[in-house]
Amino acid sequence: MSLEPVAYVRTAPEPEEPPPLLSRGGLAWIRANLFSSIGSSLVTIGCVALAAYLLPHLAAWATTRAIWSATDGAVCRQHQDGACWAFVVAKWDYLRFGSYPVAERWRVDVVEAIGAALVVWLLWMNAPRRSWGALLFFVVYPIVALILLRGSSLVGLPIVDTLLWGGIFVSLLTAVVGIVFSLPLGVLLALGRRSPLPVVRMASVVFIEFVRGVPFITILFMANNLLPLFLPEAWAPDRLLRPLAGIAIFSAAYMAEEVRGGLQSLDRGQYEAAMALGLNYPRMTALVILPQALTLVIPGIVNNFIGLFMDTTLVSVVGVTDFLEAMNNAIKDPVWAGPTILTTGYVFAGIFYFAFCYGMARYSAHVERTLAKGRR
Amino acid sequence: MDPASARRWSWLNDQRARGLIYQALLLGLIGALAWGAIDNALINMRARGIPTGFGFWNDVAGFDINLHLISYSNLSTYGRAFWVGLLNTLLIAAICIPLATLLGFMIGVARLSPNWLLSRFASIYTSIMRNTPLLLLLLFWYNAVLKSLPGPRQSISVGGVVFLNNRGLYLPMPIARDPAVWFLGAVLAAVALAAGFRAWARRRQDRTGAQAPTAFVAAALILGLPALVTAAVGPPFAFDIARLSGFNLKGGLQIIPEMAALIFGLVTFTAAFIAEIVRAGVLAVPVGQVEAAGALGLHRGLSMKLVVIPQAMRLITPPLTSQYLNVIKNSSLAVFIGYPDLVQIFTGTVLNQTQAAVQVMAITMAVYLAISLSVALALNAFNARYALKGR
Amino acid sequence: MSDFSAVADRGDTAIRFTNVHKWYGSFHVLRNISLTVGRGERIVVCGPSGSGKSTLIRCVNRLEDHQRGSIVVDGVELTDDIKRIDEVRREVGMVFQNFNLFPHLTILENCTLAPIWVRKMPKRDAEELAAKLLARVKILDQANKYPGQLSGGQQQRAAIARALCMTPKIMLFDEPTSSLDPEMVKEVLDTMTALAQEGMTMVVVTHEMGFARQVADRVVFIDRGEIVEVNAPGAFFDHPQHERTRLFLSQILH
Numbered sequence A: 001m002s003l004e005p006v007a008y009v010r011t012a013p014e015p016e017e018p019p020p021l022l023s024r025g026g027l028a029w030i031r032a033n034l035f036s037s038i039g040s041s042l043v044t045i046g047c048v049a050l051a052a053y054l055l056p057h058l059a060a061w062a063t064t065r066a067i068w069s070a071t072d073g074a075v076c077r078q079h080q081d082g083a084c085w086a087f088v089v090a091k092w093d094y095l096r097f098g099s100y101p102v103a104e105r106w107r108v109d110v111v112e113a114i115g116a117a118l119v120v121w122l123l124w125m126n127a128p129r130r131s132w133g134a135l136l137f138f139v140v141y142p143i144v145a146l147i148l149l150r151g152s153s154l155v156g157l158p159i160v161d162t163l164l165w166g167g168i169f170v171s172l173l174t175a176v177v178g179i180v181f182s183l184p185l186g187v188l189l190a191l192g193r194r195s196p197l198p199v200v201r202m203a204s205v206v207f208i209e210f211v212r213g214v215p216f217i218t219i220l221f222m223a224n225n226l227l228p229l230f231l232p233e234a235w236a237p238d239r240l241l242r243p244l245a246g247i248a249i250f251s252a253a254y255m256a257e258e259v260r261g262g263l264q265s266l267d268r269g270q271y272e273a274a275m276a277l278g279l280n281y282p283r284m285t286a287l288v289i290l291p292q293a294l295t296l297v298i299p300g301i302v303n304n305f306i307g308l309f310m311d312t313t314l315v316s317v318v319g320v321t322d323f324l325e326a327m328n329n330a331i332k333d334p335v336w337a338g339p340t341i342l343t344t345g346y347v348f349a350g351i352f353y354f355a356f357c358y359g360m361a362r363y364s365a366h367v368e369r370t371l372a373k374g375r376r
Numbered sequence B: 001m002d003p004a005s006a007r008r009w010s011w012l013n014d015q016r017a018r019g020l021i022y023q024a025l026l027l028g029l030i031g032a033l034a035w036g037a038i039d040n041a042l043i044n045m046r047a048r049g050i051p052t053g054f055g056f057w058n059d060v061a062g063f064d065i066n067l068h069l070i071s072y073s074n075l076s077t078y079g080r081a082f083w084v085g086l087l088n089t090l091l092i093a094a095i096c097i098p099l100a101t102l103l104g105f106m107i108g109v110a111r112l113s114p115n116w117l118l119s120r121f122a123s124i125y126t127s128i129m130r131n132t133p134l135l136l137l138l139l140f141w142y143n144a145v146l147k148s149l150p151g152p153r154q155s156i157s158v159g160g161v162v163f164l165n166n167r168g169l170y171l172p173m174p175i176a177r178d179p180a181v182w183f184l185g186a187v188l189a190a191v192a193l194a195a196g197f198r199a200w201a202r203r204r205q206d207r208t209g210a211q212a213p214t215a216f217v218a219a220a221l222i223l224g225l226p227a228l229v230t231a232a233v234g235p236p237f238a239f240d241i242a243r244l245s246g247f248n249l250k251g252g253l254q255i256i257p258e259m260a261a262l263i264f265g266l267v268t269f270t271a272a273f274i275a276e277i278v279r280a281g282v283l284a285v286p287v288g289q290v291e292a293a294g295a296l297g298l299h300r301g302l303s304m305k306l307v308v309i310p311q312a313m314r315l316i317t318p319p320l321t322s323q324y325l326n327v328i329k330n331s332s333l334a335v336f337i338g339y340p341d342l343v344q345i346f347t348g349t350v351l352n353q354t355q356a357a358v359q360v361m362a363i364t365m366a367v368y369l370a371i372s373l374s375v376a377l378a379l380n381a382f383n384a385r386y387a388l389k390g391r
Numbered sequence C: 001m002s003d004f005s006a007v008a009d010r011g012d013t014a015i016r017f018t019n020v021h022k023w024y025g026s027f028h029v030l031r032n033i034s035l036t037v038g039r040g041e042r043i044v045v046c047g048p049s050g051s052g053k054s055t056l057i058r059c060v061n062r063l064e065d066h067q068r069g070s071i072v073v074d075g076v077e078l079t080d081d082i083k084r085i086d087e088v089r090r091e092v093g094m095v096f097q098n099f100n101l102f103p104h105l106t107i108l109e110n111c112t113l114a115p116i117w118v119r120k121m122p123k124r125d126a127e128e129l130a131a132k133l134l135a136r137v138k139i140l141d142q143a144n145k146y147p148g149q150l151s152g153g154q155q156q157r158a159a160i161a162r163a164l165c166m167t168p169k170i171m172l173f174d175e176p177t178s179s180l181d182p183e184m185v186k187e188v189l190d191t192m193t194a195l196a197q198e199g200m201t202m203v204v205v206t207h208e209m210g211f212a213r214q215v216a217d218r219v220v221f222i223d224r225g226e227i228v229e230v231n232a233p234g235a236f237f238d239h240p241q242h243e244r245t246r247l248f249l250s251q252i253l254h
Helices: A025-035 A038-062 A074-078 A085-098 A100-125 A130-148 A168-193 A197-215 A218-232 A242-263 A270-276 A281-296 A299-317 A323-331 A338-375 B005-014 B014-047 B078-113 B115-132 B134-146 B182-208 B215-235 B258-282 B287-295 B300-337 B342-354 B357-386 C053-060 C082-091 C107-119 C123-138 C150-164 C182-197 C207-214 C233-238 C244-251
Strands: B154-160 B162-165 B168-171 B173-176 B237-242 B243-245 B248-250 B254-257 C013-024 C028-039 C043-046 C068-073 C092-095 C170-176 C201-204 C219-225 C226-230
Touching: A025 A038, A025 B115, A038 B115, A074 A085, A074 A338, A085 A100, A085 A168, A085 A323, A085 A338, A085 B014, A100 A130, A100 A168, A168 A197, A168 A242, A168 A281, A168 A299, A168 A323, A197 A242, A197 B014, A197 B357, A218 A242, A218 A299, A218 B014, A218 B342, A218 B357, A242 A281, A242 A299, A270 A281, A281 A299, A299 A323, A299 A338, A299 B134, A299 B300, A323 A338, A323 C053, B005 B014, B078 B115, B078 B258, B078 B300, B078 B342, B115 B258, B134 B258, B134 B300, B154 C028, B168 B258, B182 B215, B254 B258, B254 C244, B258 B300, B287 B300, B287 C092, B300 B342, B300 B357, B300 C107, B342 B357, C013 C053, C013 C150, C013 C201, C028 C053, C028 C201, C028 C226, C043 C053, C043 C207, C053 C068, C053 C170, C053 C201, C068 C082, C092 C150, C107 C150, C123 C150, C150 C182, C150 C201, C182 C201, C182 C207, C207 C233, C219 C233, C219 C244, C226 C233, C226 C244
Parallel strands: C043 C201, C043 C219, C092 C170, C170 C201
Antiparallel strands: B154 B162, B162 B168, B168 B254, B173 B237, B243 B248, C013 C028, C013 C068, C219 C226
16 A cells, blocks of 8 residues: 655754653652652662661761760770770770880881872872882882881881781781782783793693682781791791781782783784884883783772782781781770770771772772773 | 804794793792702701601590581591581581572662662662671671670570570571471472473473463472471471570570671671672673563563573673682681681691691692682583673 | 644554653653654654654654653553553564674574563474574574674674564664674665565664665654654655755765
């Protein structure tokens, strides 16, 4: 059946109108997201009820009913319905430095300040001369930090035994050492795993899969107990150095997998262009491949750092006093003993770790977005 | 150099020759390091009187373990202690993995919900869990929650059958009675019948296109048949409920606080990661797939079952198995709260008492490596079979 | 009101838009759309990107919803009623720009999925139907392969066969050749032309003007959410009346 074509030409434009009331703005959003169906409405009511019950309670515990200043635990024992923040305030120096001698604590502050400045330099995407920063951070800074923290008669700084180190600065130290050593080692392992030479590849694979297949605690035990046995008597490693070695090895294996992911996602064309230009393997890797691959995996590296920072809590099993262990010790102080101290201490520790890790995670997401924009 | 010698040495520039040289050097280096390490180890161990063999395996342990699935006493050997620890590790894994999967999937689905409040609550949960160290969670559960429960005489009771106090969680312990055999038979029969019905319904659908409610029928059978049998022959289990006797509760199934804390901590922690994996997997299925399914007339339930979930499961499975491995590895944190798992017993107490560090560590790592490798192999086989086929 | 009532009076309309408005948030994407598509009619919808042409045809099978006005498809009015939506989707087939074949099923399984689960066909009948249609689009030999193993042109033809397996009364095409390499565009257009010649009601969003000239009964030009001009292809391309139509045609036909 044939249809006559029906022609039409517009004579006047259609005016733009605002959407109907129920379809726009706040009301529409509420309808779609909270009450889109009977089930959804019930869930909304349930959630609101739960929040209304819990939130005021928690907020009051943490703020209005909490004790903010006191000289010992007596006040907190009297008011058991609120947090005892006074305890945290009183213990703050111990939580930061452990038993590091009070007179020498400025050295820790200096090391932390330099480290923070270097990290900001490295992670700020548009910073000038970042390769200088990398050199400083990975080579010069560890040596400087070691001298400052440990002390050396050459420089006139009294020696502070690692037994006294503890608290937040030890947590940061272990995490930063982990990253500093694991990045070069991880890059080598990743390159080794992609090598066409079977022995190199085998060695890398075996190392990576071995370290990733066992719990972190066993690596720490291995470093702590076996390292003194495998090294000659004269080289007996320091009690802090052993777990640091374990952390470096552990982190390197996971870093290797991140870097490998970056290398794999790099376009094959980059390799081919570099080879066509006559670059040999070391030059191609250093000048073309690694800069791109490492930029790609910065979010992965930051995630590794976050995970490592949380894993450093495990070093207390070999006798190192990290932040969590310092908190555990602080809680046992009889002067402050009371039913709210434990909860207060752990909640504070949780907030500390959460703030640090969440902040780093947001940074990593920001970097990922920036990089994605550049790679349209 | 003159052309003749240049030719003689030109093989050094050959890529293959160079490769062989590098590999030989690396092998030599590794060999030298290994030799040096073993040599030093033997010297040091002999000097300190540390046993170099595995003789300690049959020595008497001399310590107690408060949770053992096989018989154990302080007269048992170190070898037996090893098996007790290993079984305890596997027990925790067997309990935590299904629970974490269940909770993780629930939270993942909540995270994907169109209800904004539910999605936010789930998101807050995963954010907190993923940014808090597991050790802190375990210490919190153990010290702040379980240790601060009242003593046995003031136990918190749920319905008069479940009790909670600072000695642990007491559940009713099922004790089989005579009708248990019938009950078991009814359950097995129900499962077989449900499977048979499903196969029959599928064949009928192929033949005539008619669909049957297999899920309902299966549920009705598995719930109904055992219930009928119970009504006819009597209850299959009697429950031993804990009773206060003196200063303690006796009877019932006691879950020690160390185990309860480990389970709560591991399950809530791992569930957050599983939730994110589920969410990422479902979101990774392109929206065009759902649109195409809808355009074909499939309603939401069918399009989930036939199109979205099969594709999402392929994306979810590898990271999910990786999380299961993490549960097994993370269970080693038991050493901090005193749950007697493999690490706590073997690399803790046994290593301290025998000083046989090298042997103990080697055995422990071999166990974990065996578990990791077998899971990795299984995952590889799964991937090979189910990966989406491309050109 | 516009002059579509002539076709409407015949009583055999496939799709009728009446004063349809749609907003994305506060963006007025479809403005007062009124259009009638008769049974057996072939409509080509064209317009610049962002004009709302894809949104328009996605409203026909409720992949998008409208906030004002009415859309009646095959006698059924489209509302939030799920039963009605499913009814409409059974009778309307859609072919997408990026094929959207199910990668975990073979081509044959892609085609038989909906007939088995929605029309409740026995498996053998569904497979027979699928084989017939796959032969018609000339890819029967690929039936047991997976979508990832086919070329773009083959995938799109498979997608057409998949939609046809539901024996729809209306077929919608959303830029079916835009994702294809040039040498594969012809094979898909040939398939669509053959379909048109068999009398299928088709609404096609496309830039392929040669196809429009050859196959379409009417060409609809949409710009900024409003229908600007509708005419038979000859008149549309040779004597565009509205200046916006003239501008658009000058940009794409160079």
